[in-house]
Amino acid sequence: MSESATQVNRQFLLAGRPHGMVKETDFEYREVPVPEIGPGEALVKARFISLDPSMRGQMENRADYTAPLQIGDVMRARGVGEIVASNNSELPVGALAWGIFGMQDYAVTNGRGPQFRLLAEGEDPVLTLGVLGNTGLTAYFGLLAIGQPKAGDVVVVSGAAGATGSVAGQIAKIKDCTVFGMAGTDEKCAWLKTLGFDGAINYRTQDVAAELDRLCPKGIDVYFDNVGGEILDICLARIATNARVVLCGGISRYNATEPVPGPKNYFNLVFRRARMEGFIQSDFADRYDEAIAEMRRWVDAGLLQGKATVIEGFRQLPEALIQLFEGKNTGKMMVKTDD
Ligand SMILES: NC(=O)c1ccc[n+]([C@@H]2O[C@H](COP(=O)([O-])OP(=O)(O)OC[C@H]3O[C@@H](n4cnc5c(N)ncnc54)[C@H](OP(=O)(O)O)[C@@H]3O)[C@@H](O)[C@H]2O)c1
Structure with a gap:
């Protein structure tokens, strides 16, 4: 039957x-x-x-x-x-x-x-649904095509223990960057360190601005933003010259019932000659095969983990x-x- x-x-x-x-x-x-x-x-x-x-x-x-x-x-x-x-x-x-x-x-x-x-x-x-799927592809193209990290850059990722953020941070490590992540629990922060992140901030319990000042005294070269809101503003205030701010998502606003204010510190983009750019991963659909093949090689080599x-x-x-x-x-x- x-x-x-x-x-x-x-x-x-x-x-x-x-x-x-x-x-x-x-x-x-x-x-x-x-x-x-x-x-x-x-x-x-x-x-x-x-x-x-x-x-x-x-x-x-x-x-x-x-x-x-x-x-x-x-x-x-x-x-x-x-x-x-x-x-x-x-x-x-x-x-x-x-x-x-x-x-x-x-x-x-x-x-x-x-x-x-x-x-x-x-x-x-x-x-397939994570590292080799939509969120892995988002991390891959957002970080590499929009963020354009160079070896030695300081990369900060918010929503770092999520599907997209964890992959973005690991790819930044593969590209020889110094990487700091932000996440909402100590357990998540501890997991980020096992992935090779150089440090992690619990944005719910720690002073994010003070921690970033301590971890990134020369500023942030690439900020991969998954959350928007106050954390985006704090990072904008700390971008380095020629920084790239990757607007991937803004989850802090998705369930908001009132209009969400824009970033107050956007003018630092001018002072720092920096770039802030949004993207949608499906714009890169003609390059999915190449990205999946490369991420599969990283997974096989033990450089990229999915959870x-x-x-x-x-x-x-x-x-x-x-x-x-x-x-x-x-x-x-x-x-x-x-x-
Ligand atoms: N541009 C694109 O093409 C594209 C494609 C896919 C996804 N995205 C965006 O990428 C981001 C991550 O998506 P994902 O699928 O990988 O989800 P995810 O990061 O796996 O899950 C969402 C995480 O966001 C955090 N979160 C929830 N509310 C928050 C808040 N108010 N402030 C800060 N963090 C909060 C939570 O972690 P904590 O415990 O750390 O709070 C939660 O685990 C989202 O903004 C999504 O819209 C963009």
Whole structure:
């Protein structure tokens, strides 16, 4: 009997636009029939589903770099799944695939586009969603293409124990920089040091400005910003001449209910002849293969590690997204759906 005849497709839909912090009631759970596949298509069964801060923006009715979700849409999400039925010889049954499959058990794919790839033989799906996935690619292009670190540079990373920040910091070490990270717990800071970071600041308990003054007396050459807000301002006040400020994300503002003020210290960019530049990783889609190959070599050489917080159970997806914003994850936040 076919997969579709025996199973239901569990889904989480957008139930309402969040106000402030994401809540369980912003999601609707439903069960629908497993979709049928057409010519050239394959059916993917989710194994791991990624939770990403950008989901918060998509839940709002906000013009952005991706289309907002409409109420009742299946929540958009990246994942790794197994091909369980196929009408396409290039998408064989049993293969694992990475793509945007949504918060659901089953998705139909034609395997086209840069946001889809088959995993290599033996590739660990947890690594695929983190270091070799969206967040690893974000770190790679944000640091190397926008931050342009040189050996000896002082690099500071916020959100450093997260999926993107931990990879950005490790790549900066590979490029022979001195690297300091900021994270929200002492355990996360201790983990950063095991990754080779030269120092770490617990931004919740320590005086960030004083610590940066102590650690970076000659200023910051590259600031990789995942959080925005006050920490961005503190770093802007400490940039070195010709510094690069990489605007990757601003998670401190994503659940804000009031307009967020801009950085007060932006004029230091003028004094320091510095550059502050935002980017979206998908702009580099034509270079994904090159980046994944290089990061895979670093992983194999023991230079780059991925860590993940894996929550078990499909029904935990909304709670996992909430926990991401609460900083409960170290490395990549994902849900394992095989329950
Ligand atoms: N530009 C792009 O193309 C692109 C692509 C992907 C991601 N991003 C951005 O990159 C950043 C990291 O994303 P990720 O997927 O790797 O998530 P992540 O860093 O793995 O998880 C989010 C982390 O942010 C920290 N955090 C939460 N609220 C915070 C706050 N108010 N202030 C400071 N830190 C806070 C938490 O760690 P603590 O315990 O340290 O607080 C949490 O673990 C996000 O801003 C995201 O939007 C950008």
